[in-house]
Amino acid sequence: MDLDVVSDNFAFMMGGLGLTVQLAVITIVCGLMLGTLLALARLSSRVWLYWPATAYIHFFRGLPLILVIFWLYFLFPVITGKPMQAFAAAIVSFIVFEAAYFAEIIRAGIQSIPEGQSMAARASGLTGYQTVRYVILPQALRNMVPALVTQSVVIFQDTSLAYVIGLREFLRRVNLVDAREARSVELYLFAGAVYFAICSAGSLASQRLEKRRERMSLA
């Protein structure tokens, strides 16, 4: 075991972490927004909203992420005639894919709120949008926090798949160093440690958040 290979290439590898974080954050933010819209559409009584959203969610949940990335990167240019940038292909695939998962979490969260809440809100004259915005979503979001954090951690890990289209995120850089130095054991243990540390920190933060919320609601 020779950890010099890690320290020698530390800056180069960690440089990819910036891209990894960027991919994860953009995916989480945009995925949440798209996921919320999909969830609301799926809960709608309007058929023209319900069916497309339902089909979308089933479609993407039935495919491996790596396939979606391939499609976007290799198939899309064939259809449009324009080349697709690797970053754009990765980020778009992540967002459309993860939105399907977020949508199901959000739908379950919304459905966990008793019907009487929306009835009370609507009875007071609030519109459907206001009911969701001020009464349902704030309560639903609280219930969803643990599941959303778990999914965000998964997304952080999933970003490593961007390496298949040559994006030099963290894992790809580790991979490149290994190709040159041939020290797979040290390098991949190091990569694992980095992912583990960041994801654990995320989970820990969410546990804290939940505990604080419990304390607040007991106060």
Add this chain to the structure above:
Amino acid sequence: MIQIQHVSLWYDKTHKALDDVSESIRRGQTVVICGPSGSGKSSLLRCINGLERFQEGRVVVDGVSVRQPGTDIHKLRAEIGMVFQHFELYPHMTVMQNITLAPMRVRKMSRAVAEKKAMALLERVGIPEKASRFPEELSGGQKQRVAIARALAMEPKIMLFDEPTSALDPEMIKEVLDVMTDLAREGMTMVVVTHEMGFARGVADRIVFMSQAKIVETGTGSDFSSARKTKGPASFWNGS
């Protein structure tokens, strides 16, 4: 004030919740609806503010037809306060926020005005000190009084009560009924689904008895207390 004309409501093809119900309620009247559970009382109440999409008939509130396509149902609902069996206070908001939400969002009242009004209403229902508390910190009776204050904050023309005391411990029922009695005396138009026969006899201008999706009998409070021995509702009054 409220005209209910030949209203029928199906939840699905086999389950008819309301069967050709007609009733008329004048301004300032308090009407109590009673009857066994599943008889359509709450459904009828929810038809008045359009929470229930009845398939047949007409409900006209203050000259506005509830289920007509051109009707602004949100505007109409703003004029109709509703109080629920299980309070349905918003648990993520303080008492104050619960009361000011609709006045600010629907009536576009400023926060200052809405809060001042809310405090006055909390005084009226006897719990001004609870303004900054969350619903889960209140007793059942207090929750229901907040719910009444929340409904009144919209300055409604009509108040609907859906079994407002059914989820309360006996010792808290009175504090809620007292608030309702005051409201009725002040001339609020009220429709109350309840099993509280004391309230019905003392306060109601009319009592409507429902059974199996129909109105089977109507009368004044004294009618019912003297008609205890007759068939039909009698078995219900005697608690079976």
